[in-house]
Amino acid sequence: MSQPEPQATASETGSRRTDAKASWSETLGSLGPIVGLVMLCIVGTLLNGDFATPDNLMNVLTRTAFIGIIAVGMCFVIILGGIDLSVGSMAALIAGCVIMFMNWAGPALGSPLLAVLLGAGLAVLLGAGFGLIHGLLISKGRIEPFIVTLGTLGIFRAYLTYFADGGALTLSNNLADLYAPVYYGSALGVPVPVWVFLLVALVGALILNKTAYGRYVQAIGSNETVARYAAVDVDRIKILTYMLLGTCVGIATLLYVPRLGSASPTTGLLWELEAIASVIVGGAALKGGSGSIVGTVIGAILLSVISNILNLTSIISVYLNAAVQGFVIITVAFLQKGRR
Amino acid sequence: MNRRNVLKSTIAALAFSAALPAFAADPVNLGVSIPAATHSFMGGINYWANQAKKDLEAAHKDLKITIRTAANATEQANQLQDLSSVNKINALVVFPFESAALTRPVANVKAKGAYVTVVDRGLTDTAAQDAYVAGDNTAFGKIPAEYIAKTLGGKGNVVALRGIPTTLDTERMDAFTGVLKAYPDIKLLDAKFANWNRDDAFKVTQDFLTRFKEIDAFWAADDDMAFGAMRAIEQAGRKDIKLIFGGAGAKDMVKVILDGSDPRIGANVSYSPKFIYDAIKLTAEARLKGEKLPATTIIPSVLIDKANAKDFYYADSPF
Numbered sequence: 259m260s261q262p263e264p265q266a267t268a269s270e271t272g273s274r275r276t277d278a279k280a281s282w283s284e285t286l287g288s289l290g291p292i293v294g295l296v297m298l299c300i301v302g303t304l305l306n307g308d309f310a311t312p313d314n315l316m317n318v319l320t321r322t323a324f325i326g327i328i329a330v331g332m333c334f335v336i337i338l339g340g341i342d343l344s345v346g347s348m349a350a351l352i353a354g355c356v357i358m359f360m361n362w363a364g365p366a367l368g369s370p371l372l373a374v375l376l377g378a379g380l381a382v383l384l385g386a387g388f389g390l391i392h393g394l395l396i397s398k399g400r401i402e403p404f405i406v407t408l409g410t411l412g413i414f415r416a417y418l419t420y421f422a423d424g425g426a427l428t429l430s431n432n433l434a435d436l437y438a439p440v441y442y443g444s445a446l447g448v449p450v451p452v453w454v455f456l457l458v459a460l461v462g463a464l465i466l467n468k469t470a471y472g473r474y475v476q477a478i479g480s481n482e483t484v485a486r487y488a489a490v491d492v493d494r495i496k497i498l499t500y501m502l503l504g505t506c507v508g509i510a511t512l513l514y515v516p517r518l519g520s521a522s523p524t525t526g527l528l529w530e531l532e533a534i535a536s537v538i539v540g541g542a543a544l545k546g547g548s549g550s551i552v553g554t555v556i557g558a559i560l561l562s563v564i565s566n567i568l569n570l571t572s573i574i575s576v577y578l579n580a581a582v583q584g585f586v587i588i589t590v591a592f593l594q595k596g597r598r
Numbered sequence: 599m600n601r602r603n604v605l606k607s608t609i610a611a612l613a614f615s616a617a618l619p620a621f622a623a624d625p626v627n628l629g630v631s632i633p634a635a636t637h638s639f640m641g642g643i644n645y646w647a648n649q650a651k652k653d654l655e656a657a658h659k660d661l662k663i664t665i666r667t668a669a670n671a672t673e674q675a676n677q678l679q680d681l682s683s684v685n686k687i688n689a690l691v692v693f694p695f696e697s698a699a700l701t702r703p704v705a706n707v708k709a710k711g712a713y714v715t716v717v718d719r720g721l722t723d724t725a726a727q728d729a730y731v732a733g734d735n736t737a738f739g740k741i742p743a744e745y746i747a748k749t750l751g752g753k754g755n756v757v758a759l760r761g762i763p764t765t766l767d768t769e770r771m772d773a774f775t776g777v778l779k780a781y782p783d784i785k786l787l788d789a790k791f792a793n794w795n796r797d798d799a800f801k802v803t804q805d806f807l808t809r810f811k812e813i814d815a816f817w818a819a820d821d822d823m824a825f826g827a828m829r830a831i832e833q834a835g836r837k838d839i840k841l842i843f844g845g846a847g848a849k850d851m852v853k854v855i856l857d858g859s860d861p862r863i864g865a866n867v868s869y870s871p872k873f874i875y876d877a878i879k880l881t882a883e884a885r886l887k888g889e890k891l892p893a894t895t896i897i898p899s900v901l902i903d904k905a906n907a908k909d910f911y912y913a914d915s916p917f
Contacts, residue, residue: 424640
């Protein structure tokens with residue numbers, strides 16, 4: 259659904275037969291994650307009847323929401339040809355800052371509700387701000403995204419550890435109770451985080467496929483030099499894209515904080531790899547240029563489903579859980595190799 | 599002051615003067631090498647190490663303590679080299695990041711003449727150390743099992759949340775299942791790794807709750823995991839769980855026991871990061887007197903319940 263323009267142009271100029279063949283293999287390839295997910299769900303249901311219950315499916319979707327929302331932002335960055343290794347640490351630091359702010363603002367402002375609302379705003383602002391710093395360093399500072407975000411990965415987590423004094427930052431009880439429905443509440447039988455996830459994914463898909471900005475992101479990822487000659491303001495697009503990812507991290511953190519009401523230095527460990535894996539399993543190319551939001555969403559759900567199934571059964575040695583996840587990721591990537 | 603107290607203080611005074619060395623011992627330059635504060639427990643280790651430096655340096659003018667924190671095994675090995683060659687330490691208290699990887703570097707420090715006390719995670723070759731101080735991991739698994747079995751009256755369904763796959767975790771789990779063998783009517787439904795992490799514990803617990811309709815007790819082998827598990831139990835609205843047993847005596851959990859605010863949490867097992875404080879104190883004071891420590895000192899893990907909870911509540915510690 260979001261093939262970059264240069265490729266699309268190439269297939270248009272091809273003969274009708276190769277055109278049909280290409281689109282057939284492409285369709286098969288793009289079905290990889292869906293085929294993988296359906297197969298996993300069948301396996302899950304066979305292994306444990308409780309897998310297919312609405313409660314369990316909602317649990318899985320809700321816990322996917324954090325990584326999924328971050329992965330939507332990550333999808334843009336990867337299509338742009340960039341990477342962000344810091345999102346897990348960033349989420350942890352934002353969670354810590356928001357908790358500290360709310361704990362201070364609750365008594366100081368005299369209104370817990372106001373404290374929670376301002377804290378929520380702060381999360382998104384902080385995310386966008388961190389993204390802006392990344393974007394500036396990468397575009398204006400001309401430093402590799404891998405290096406910039408590898409640096410901030412350490413910086414963000416170290417500051418959280420410092421603020422938490424090596425322990426955990428915990429939201430005071432009255433605020434936690436007020437804030438809890440954001441994670442635990444539901445509308446029309448669907449938990450709030452799932453609605454937010456859906457909304458972020460929809461908006462993400464619209465931006466990627468229907469706006470000029472979205473086309474520029476794909477163009478830069480396909481060939482940055484050509485995009486520059488085509489008068490695309492590459493620096494501005496890059497900064498905006500990292501800010502978009504930061505905003506997504508902020509939104510994910512908003513949903514994360516009410517779940518446990520605390521942030522510790524282990525919060526968000528390895529989320530960056532889960533988010534990147536979701537995008538790649540969902541069919542994006544790590545070198546940039548192509549990728550889709552729908553694929554990313556399916557990729558994220560697929561990763562959660564694996565660990566859910568492993569928890570619902572005990573046929574495989576617990577020591578091998580990570581191996582099972584690795585096998586499934588590689589298999590799904592293989593199923594859709596036609597796209598790369 | 600009654601006679602018994604007079605007697606007691608006299609003995610104490612005598613013991614104190616007897617402990618004073620006849621000759622002035624060399625000043626002790628003690629290095630402390632510990633992992634960085636990346637999770638609550640290590641936060642506690644860092645807090646107690648710094649506390650020991652503060653208390654002991656104030657008490658002994660011949661003592662200098664240098665603390666180094668490392669983010670991984672390689673960094674710790676480098677720091678050990680620096681402590682030995684740059685800081686010229688003559689005593690070392692080390693909490694190794696990994697057992698095998700740090701054995702050689704610690705042996706090098708000892709070969710240069712420093713007295714070495716190893717804490718908690720042991721080395722693969724004990725020749726590299728002079729003394730070993732550790733918490734009791736067997737008791738850490740045994741005490742919860744005994745408490746759960748007793749409280750459930752020898753009958754019920756139990757699930758367990760384990761830490762990160764390591765020998766230490768295996769030792770605890772083996773001790774736990776070992777006790778349950780004596781109670782055939784207690785069924786350990788399953789045990790999964792939740793990596794000593796709240797988020798992972800939340801997810802694993804959600805899935806346990808989906809899978810098992812009747813659970814009487816949770817053993818979350820660390821208080822961080824117990825917090826995650828409790829949130830998931832609350833969310834599912836499950837009333838069948840009668841017992842949640844964490845571990846390591848995090849201050850928030852000890853507070854719950856002290857206040858009796860949650861009937862499901864009646865007890866915990868101590869595994870306080872304070873043992874680093876004890877290890878530093880024992881090493882420093884022994885070396886100041888020119889003495890050695892016993893080869894192995896096990897800081898006992900004991901049951902924390904309402905009766906003794908106040909002795910395990912450290913309000914200032916981050917853990």
